[in-house]
Amino acid sequence: MTFRTTLAALGIAGLMMAAAPAQAAKDQLTIGVAQFPSTLHPNIDAEVIKSYTLGFVIRNITAFDKDWKNTCLSCTELPSVKNGTAKIIDLPNGGKGMEVTIKLKPDLKWADGKPVTTKDLEFTWRLGRDPKTGFSNSQPWTRAVKIDIIDATTAVLTLDKVLASYNEWDQILPEHIEGPVYEKAKEAGDYIKQTTYARNPTTPGLYNGPYMVTGYTSGSQVVLEPNPYWAGTKPGFKRIVLKLIENTAALQANLLSGDVDMIGGEGVGLSIDQVLELRKQHPDRFEYLFKPSLNYEHIDLQNGNPLLKDLRVRQALIYAADRKTLTDRLFQGLQPVADTWVNPLSANFTKDTLHYPFDLPKAKALLAEAGWKPGPDGICRDAAGTRLSLEFATTAGNRLRELQQAVLQNNWKAACIEVRIKNEPARTLFGETMKKRSYSGLAMYAWSSSVTESPRRTLATDNIPTEANGWGGANYINFSNPRMDELITKAESVLDPDEAKALWAEMEQIYAKELPVIPLFFRSEAHVYPKWLKGYEPTGHGHYGSMFSENWRAAE
Amino acid sequence: MLSFITRRLLQTLVVLLVMSFVIYGLMGLMPGDPVDIMAASQPGMTPEVMANLRAIYGLDQPLMVRYARWLMAVLSGDFGFSRTHARPVLEVLTPALLQTCKLMLASFTFSVILSLVLGVSSALKPGGWIDGFVSLFAFAGISVPIFWLALVLILTFAVGLQWLPASGMGQVGDFGFWDQVRHLALPVLALTLANTGQFTRYVRAAMIETLQMDFIRTARAKGSGSRRVIFVHALRNAMVPFVTIMALSFGSLFSGALVTETMFAQMGMGKMIYDSILSNDFNLALIGLLFATFTTLMANLLADLAYVALDPRIRLE
Numbered sequence: 001m002t003f004r005t006t007l008a009a010l011g012i013a014g015l016m017m018a019a020a021p022a023q024a025a026k027d028q029l030t031i032g033v034a035q036f037p038s039t040l041h042p043n044i045d046a047e048v049i050k051s052y053t054l055g056f057v058i059r060n061i062t063a064f065d066k067d068w069k070n071t072c073l074s075c076t077e078l079p080s081v082k083n084g085t086a087k088i089i090d091l092p093n094g095g096k097g098m099e100v101t102i103k104l105k106p107d108l109k110w111a112d113g114k115p116v117t118t119k120d121l122e123f124t125w126r127l128g129r130d131p132k133t134g135f136s137n138s139q140p141w142t143r144a145v146k147i148d149i150i151d152a153t154t155a156v157l158t159l160d161k162v163l164a165s166y167n168e169w170d171q172i173l174p175e176h177i178e179g180p181v182y183e184k185a186k187e188a189g190d191y192i193k194q195t196t197y198a199r200n201p202t203t204p205g206l207y208n209g210p211y212m213v214t215g216y217t218s219g220s221q222v223v224l225e226p227n228p229y230w231a232g233t234k235p236g237f238k239r240i241v242l243k244l245i246e247n248t249a250a251l252q253a254n255l256l257s258g259d260v261d262m263i264g265g266e267g268v269g270l271s272i273d274q275v276l277e278l279r280k281q282h283p284d285r286f287e288y289l290f291k292p293s294l295n296y297e298h299i300d301l302q303n304g305n306p307l308l309k310d311l312r313v314r315q316a317l318i319y320a321a322d323r324k325t326l327t328d329r330l331f332q333g334l335q336p337v338a339d340t341w342v343n344p345l346s347a348n349f350t351k352d353t354l355h356y357p358f359d360l361p362k363a364k365a366l367l368a369e370a371g372w373k374p375g376p377d378g379i380c381r382d383a384a385g386t387r388l389s390l391e392f393a394t395t396a397g398n399r400l401r402e403l404q405q406a407v408l409q410n411n412w413k414a415a416c417i418e419v420r421i422k423n424e425p426a427r428t429l430f431g432e433t434m435k436k437r438s439y440s441g442l443a444m445y446a447w448s449s450s451v452t453e454s455p456r457r458t459l460a461t462d463n464i465p466t467e468a469n470g471w472g473g474a475n476y477i478n479f480s481n482p483r484m485d486e487l488i489t490k491a492e493s494v495l496d497p498d499e500a501k502a503l504w505a506e507m508e509q510i511y512a513k514e515l516p517v518i519p520l521f522f523r524s525e526a527h528v529y530p531k532w533l534k535g536y537e538p539t540g541h542g543h544y545g546s547m548f549s550e551n552w553r554a555a556e
Numbered sequence: 557m558l559s560f561i562t563r564r565l566l567q568t569l570v571v572l573l574v575m576s577f578v579i580y581g582l583m584g585l586m587p588g589d590p591v592d593i594m595a596a597s598q599p600g601m602t603p604e605v606m607a608n609l610r611a612i613y614g615l616d617q618p619l620m621v622r623y624a625r626w627l628m629a630v631l632s633g634d635f636g637f638s639r640t641h642a643r644p645v646l647e648v649l650t651p652a653l654l655q656t657c658k659l660m661l662a663s664f665t666f667s668v669i670l671s672l673v674l675g676v677s678s679a680l681k682p683g684g685w686i687d688g689f690v691s692l693f694a695f696a697g698i699s700v701p702i703f704w705l706a707l708v709l710i711l712t713f714a715v716g717l718q719w720l721p722a723s724g725m726g727q728v729g730d731f732g733f734w735d736q737v738r739h740l741a742l743p744v745l746a747l748t749l750a751n752t753g754q755f756t757r758y759v760r761a762a763m764i765e766t767l768q769m770d771f772i773r774t775a776r777a778k779g780s781g782s783r784r785v786i787f788v789h790a791l792r793n794a795m796v797p798f799v800t801i802m803a804l805s806f807g808s809l810f811s812g813a814l815v816t817e818t819m820f821a822q823m824g825m826g827k828m829i830y831d832s833i834l835s836n837d838f839n840l841a842l843i844g845l846l847f848a849t850f851t852t853l854m855a856n857l858l859a860d861l862a863y864v865a866l867d868p869r870i871r872l873e
Binding site (some may be wrong): 028038039041044045046047131132134135136137138139189192193195197198199215217218219220221223239241243244245246247249250253254256257258259427428430431432435463469470472473474 | 586587588589592593594595601602603604605606607608609610612613637639640641642643648651652703706707710711714715718721722723724725728818819820821823827828831834835
């Protein structure tokens, strides 16, 4: 081959490469994500990206919608005491329990054409109660001690407690696919390794949502196509591709090049500052949506630190923190300032708690009252000469949190409080420092919860991590208040919404009064999507917008 | 020669054994465990569930016990299960390795060819305009961060010109040869540009040194043509140090293209190893790192054998 021929061949190859289509057609939606699910099994491993992906392909029995209202997805009517599908019963041990009737939709089918029945429900319940299956969240099923199958679509679950969450039920697993796998693996406790969701995730019978998984390249992309047996609203796309691009700069470049149509906003794509910057540069090219979420950014206060034992010092810290300006300047006011851990969108939110507006003179007055006076370097000292100096930790390398730290450090300096920044990688902070409560002063991070979840994990005495409980629980602040414990237990079992609201209001009041943490704001999910995408409605909670993806479609 | 190769292969086994222990120990010292990571994104995960999961994954056992179990399993041919991919390690490793082979072999070949052309051209007239231009190119290749280079390439060829895809390994529904070539073009270009700079400097230096040696003068005095002197006498000698550099680079190519793979969304060995370390996926990280070690050792063995072919004075004993 001569040099000229080689050059011509290369030229033709180049033209062929250039001529190939760069943009996807509108019957395909390509979503860029920065994380990838490790498995598609709904109950094994807990990941935001997995829940997001499964939202397209597996339907919960019930889920919270965009207005944070519990609704039926796979059932015909939401179980309730009012309509008689749930009732309180006397248990043989003398306690109270509940019977909850679940009626599955009769036309619901797995993507291989097999109907979804109570046999699947019973199978899922059985797996959820077997500790050897390695479910990371088996709680929805361990609540029920018994299941009675009435017919192919009706079953009664018996709970051994009265639970406010009695009408919240997760996904069902396909017995006809997973049953044989479980039977084979249960003795060896090997189900986690043998499940079809991991071994062969493109098996149609695993999915019962509007879409099913037709392609799965681990660490690269998931391809979804309509479930031919879906009886609900017809999905709007012939194909949805979830494409992994971990680097967020590359993710933005892919959006601009048209390689991806949108970026998943539920914490699986860009951060809010990146989306704000994108909006600044391309205000008209995409739709931008900011949805306040259940991610509650706050600062834990180490109650073992003698300086923080004094309520007046804790109050001075919050009065001196200009949280409104912080969210206005850093996030254009799109992340609402928090008073407690309860989001204002929650039915259990109350306005009637203590509020702490930015008030520097009040902060100074509280410190003076507590015996702290500014020293020659501007930092307060007590009578013994102890400096009011605290360590302030967060996740190292998280640019937004480091900015927040810098703002707060300046705020507190003005009130004569010194904070020394001591950040750690997320893995160290959560894997060691927080878990073992070895931070010495302040620690900033976010809590995430489900819509009606009680604060047991983070505020109940029985969830304080200790060596004795294997450092389990997330009450990293060592908060122990008997009244709070009592309220949590009551709130978990009260069925009357008004009564529940009163209990939650009291919990919020205790929290705001005792100030075991400094509430900062509720993070907003930042969504970027194409102008031609209609029906896209993010929820802001753990039942992501993908769970309603059959309503997504390209505008004509 | 045979005894040399046998000895080196035995040494390789010992190095791999020691490395497996060191890597396992270091990963075990990292704070937190996979269940902690899971709990961070799972509201409602109870301490009981966490303890149960630790037992299922064997994380409730002391590190040495876990290592001994792992070693015995590997020796019996069971490379274990990747927790983060929910599949056997070899099923995860094989496609990543294939992708890396495509990416690395293409960029390595282009880099070697380019660096030989540029390095030799530059060494023929040190200080000349070609040398100046090549040196500038080489220094740019060495000093420009690959992250930035990748972004510039994406912005130019994918966002601006829209000639090539910005990321991924293939278009859904296509994945044909040309589709894969299109998807590999930018990452290969980025890696080629980054590696060529470094290689070119080595070729240039080795060639300048060789061209000043007595045997080159002798060859010229004996009437050998200029091309023969450069390509047969000088380049062959200059290749000895270059082969060492290539051998050292070859091993790291299989595990070190993390940034390129991340930027262009290529699921290769570098990204896979990095992710598995971060998520405490012991089995996958260990096999991945041991494979990288093995590749480096093998590349060095091949380099030693290449020395003999390039320089008859070298004997392997």
